[in-house]
Structure formats: C-alpha cells, structure tokens
Amino acid sequence: MFKNFIGNNLVEAYHRRKKATRGGTALTKTAKLIAAIVAGMVLWALPTEVFGIEGLTIVEQRVIAIFCFATMMWLTEAIPSWTTSVAIIVVLLFTCSDSAFSFLRSVPEEQLGELISHKAIMACFANPIIMLFIGGFILAIAATKSGLDVKLAKVLLKPFGTKSENVLLGFLLVTGLFSMFLSNTATAAMMLTFLAPVLKTLPANGKGKIALALAIPLGANIGGIGTPIGTPPNSIALSYLANPEGLNLQIGFGQWMMYMCPFVLVLLVISWLVLRALFPFTQKGIELHIEGGTKGDWRSVVVYVTFGITVLLWMFDKYTGVNSNVVAMLPVGVFCTCGIITRRDLEEINWSVLWMVAGGFALGLALQDSHLAEHIIATIPFGEWSPLLMILGSGLLCYAMANFISHTATANLLFPILALAGLSTSETLAPYGGVSTLLIGVAISSSVAMVLPISTPPNALAHATGLIEQKQMVRVGVIMGMIGLVLGYVLLFFIGKYDLFGQIQ
Numbered sequence: 001m002f003k004n005f006i007g008n009n010l011v012e013a014y015h016r017r018k019k020a021t022r023g024g025t026a027l028t029k030t031a032k033l034i035a036a037i038v039a040g041m042v043l044w045a046l047p048t049e050v051f052g053i054e055g056l057t058i059v060e061q062r063v064i065a066i067f068c069f070a071t072m073m074w075l076t077e078a079i080p081s082w083t084t085s086v087a088i089i090v091v092l093l094f095t096c097s098d099s100a101f102s103f104l105r106s107v108p109e110e111q112l113g114e115l116i117s118h119k120a121i122m123a124c125f126a127n128p129i130i131m132l133f134i135g136g137f138i139l140a141i142a143a144t145k146s147g148l149d150v151k152l153a154k155v156l157l158k159p160f161g162t163k164s165e166n167v168l169l170g171f172l173l174v175t176g177l178f179s180m181f182l183s184n185t186a187t188a189a190m191m192l193t194f195l196a197p198v199l200k201t202l203p204a205n206g207k208g209k210i211a212l213a214l215a216i217p218l219g220a221n222i223g224g225i226g227t228p229i230g231t232p233p234n235s236i237a238l239s240y241l242a243n244p245e246g247l248n249l250q251i252g253f254g255q256w257m258m259y260m261c262p263f264v265l266v267l268l269v270i271s272w273l274v275l276r277a278l279f280p281f282t283q284k285g286i287e288l289h290i291e292g293g294t295k296g297d298w299r300s301v302v303v304y305v306t307f308g309i310t311v312l313l314w315m316f317d318k319y320t321g322v323n324s325n326v327v328a329m330l331p332v333g334v335f336c337t338c339g340i341i342t343r344r345d346l347e348e349i350n351w352s353v354l355w356m357v358a359g360g361f362a363l364g365l366a367l368q369d370s371h372l373a374e375h376i377i378a379t380i381p382f383g384e385w386s387p388l389l390m391i392l393g394s395g396l397l398c399y400a401m402a403n404f405i406s407h408t409a410t411a412n413l414l415f416p417i418l419a420l421a422g423l424s425t426s427e428t429l430a431p432y433g434g435v436s437t438l439l440i441g442v443a444i445s446s447s448v449a450m451v452l453p454i455s456t457p458p459n460a461l462a463h464a465t466g467l468i469e470q471k472q473m474v475r476v477g478v479i480m481g482m483i484g485l486v487l488g489y490v491l492l493f494f495i496g497k498y499d500l501f502g503q504i505q
Helices: 008-021 027-043 058-076 083-093 118-126 127-144 150-160 162-179 184-202 208-226 232-242 252-277 296-317 329-337 343-347 350-371 373-379 387-403 407-424 426-432 436-449 458-465 470-499
Strands: none
Touching: 008 373, 027 058, 027 083, 058 083, 058 373, 058 407, 083 118, 083 329, 083 350, 083 407, 118 127, 118 350, 118 426, 127 150, 127 232, 127 296, 127 329, 127 350, 150 184, 150 296, 162 232, 162 252, 162 426, 184 208, 184 373, 184 458, 208 470, 232 350, 232 407, 232 436, 252 296, 252 470, 296 329, 350 373, 350 407, 373 407, 373 470, 387 407, 387 426, 387 470, 407 426, 407 436, 426 436, 426 470, 436 470, 458 470
C-alpha cells in the first residue's frame, strides 16, 4: 500500500492481523503445506492410465499435479496466495517447460508430450492485463499524492447534504465510484477514515452507525464490478474472453462499463434501501467534515488532466482503436517522465496482486499448451451438460468459494476450467448469452461474495471498527449477495439475448 495514503494505518493493521491469523498455528500451516505437497507428488507419480484420460502425456500429468497443489494451497492459505502463484510459475518452468531439467525431459517424445515454452510462462508476468493493473495502480498513487482523491470525495459528497439517510447514500455511491478505479482495500480504508469523525457525532446506541460502517464494504465490493480494473476477477475474465488463440471475444473497457456501471448503481441503491430498513437512523442530521485537499502545483494539474484523459480513452477504446491495456501505459509514461511517480512510489505498487494473477495465467497457459485442455474436453462431455446448469452452477460455486478464500484465487482456479468448458459448448451456451455470460457471471459472483469479515479486505476493515457484529454483516451480505446474483445473471442473459456486446457466439 502507499505510505502517504489516507487510511494507510487501517490497511497496515489489516495486513498484520491477516498475517497473524492466516492458516492457523505454525503446526497447522505446516500440516496443510505437507498435505498439498504429498497430494501433488502422488498425482505426479501415479501411472497415467489411472486418470482415465485417453492420450494423457507425462507433461499433462505434471500439470494436473501442479493444479491440484495450487488448489489445495489457495483453499487452505497455508502460505499467502501470491506466493502460491509464484511457486506455480517456478515449478512449471523447472518441470514442464522446454528449459526444464534434462532428466525430466529424457523420455520418449510420444510419452513426454508437448513441453511448454519457458518464454511463454515467463511472459505471464508481463501479460497485457498485468500492464492494465499497473496503470491502475499508478493512477491511484498519483491521485493520492496530488490530493485528487480527497478533493473528489469532498465534491462528490457535498450534494448529499446533511440528512442522515442522504449521507448514507453518498458514502455508498462515492465508495462505489472510487472502487472502480482504486483497489477495494484502499478505497475502504480511505472512506473509513473520512467516516470516523462522522461516527463520533452519532448516538452511541443508534443503529445508524452500523449502516454507515456497512456502507463502506458494500460500496467497495459492489463498485469493483463497474470496470475491468475494479477487481482482479474482472480482468482475468476479460483476458480469457479476449484471448485470440482461445475464445477471441473482444469486449472493450467501455463496453464493460456501459452495462456494468448501471448495474452497480442499481445494486448500490438497493443496498441503501436495505441498510435504511435494517438499521434506521435516530439522528436525522449529520455534519460532514473531510480534512485535506488538493495541491496547487503544476504536477497536480498534470495528474488531473492525465486521469481524465485515461478514463475517457478507456471508456471509448472501441472508437479510438487503442486497446485498454495500451491506454494503461499512458499515466505510467506521463507520471514517471514528469517526476510525479518516483522510484519509491513504484515500490509501493501492490506487486503481490500482480504476481498472484500471473500465476493464474500460467496455470491456464499450461492447460492449453500442454494439450491437457484438449484431452479434458474430449474426456468430459461438456456438450451433454445443461447450459443453464453450467452457467448458474459455476456462479454459485464461485460465490460459495469466494466467501471463504481470496476472490482472485477463486478466479484463478475456476476460469481456466470454465474457459475450456465454454470453448467446447459455445453453441449450447449461445441462447443464454454464450461464453461471456459464463465467465463474466463468475466475476460478478466473486464480487458479491461478502458474507463474512474474512470474505474481503473491505469487510475485514469495516468489522475492525468494532461497530459491526458478524451476524449483522452476514445478514446484509446474504441479502445483497442473492440480489446481486439474480440481477447479475438477468443482465447477462439480456445482453446475450440481444447480442449487446456485439460478438458472434
């Protein structure tokens, strides 16, 4: 996180708490790690005939073992999720690539199978989607350094006045807006900092405090759906949809926003109504004071102009012809050249998220380039499955998993498999919106998974205020999760039925 970020103390406290509690005791963590390694080694050593996949090669079997190891590690979090992703890439390079150890390649070619290009595996660290995230992080850092985030918060919250219920709506909408372009964790920390003095003015026993505290994680989690950079699962979904060698469904940044931003707005308004009903205010008025502001130097002006141009280019990428991943490099180039972003700032980029996403891309690459994907498609009768059951079932599975483990880890596990299933069943999925409904539905499902304090960092930060009981968070999380799933799939079915994304299924 950024050292000069408003609310940085909350983020640091969250990460310390998460590190202290992740995976249980040292003995428990070690047991989980050993179990994952043993399971992977067993799958690695079994005869290929045991898997029941015709034509399975040794390299493909190794990929299965690595995938199993990754699954267990991401589910148990015996070690941080991003370190699992790095381990995946390293193991793939040394065991399954064309630069693997010689003794692991010294078997007949027909048994060994197709080795994966080591250059392709390493390129996962520089995937265009990774560049998109870096551009988003750079924008966020620059906005923080220039005070643009505080200025926007002041300007955007001012129209909501002093009426308690309107202030609640303001926090929901502004948090949702920031979450589209800043990380959910950073957004929640910043807005909770702004909220702290407001909470002090409310009655100690009033339910309005709970509503305001819950508005922050709700706004942050839901707002992330609005743009491809709002949350990692969105970008991962688009990377599979846009892969020229795979699905090749070109959905632009602007197209995503065109349909997802109204959806986000509807969910935020529903959240407001739910919070008002469950936690009514006893005090009718709230005085809002936000300290800090923008700097008046030329660098701040550069940040404002570049921020605006970048967002506009993202929104109209289909009209300008400039890919959103390329647009993301504009603020990187401008801010670094002008000295707005320094070497120290680059060190504050959330590299763990980027590495975690890269590990998921490496798993998907291994499935494709080892030809394991082809054999899985041939073995599993995806075409015989009910397309509606596949779409809704994958969303519910993602929702269930994402409430307990990292949303990015959930996406990394599900997207490679679902992309294979979608590729082989594109015709049967077409009446329900095609492969885009399948993958984007999973991305939405992960974002609305916010039942527990451990479900998302914004939830954990809000719960740490001491104002929210877990049962209250569960109640609101379940209600908004179910509403989000229903409305999300209705939207995706509608988009698919009328081919609003404009792709050929």
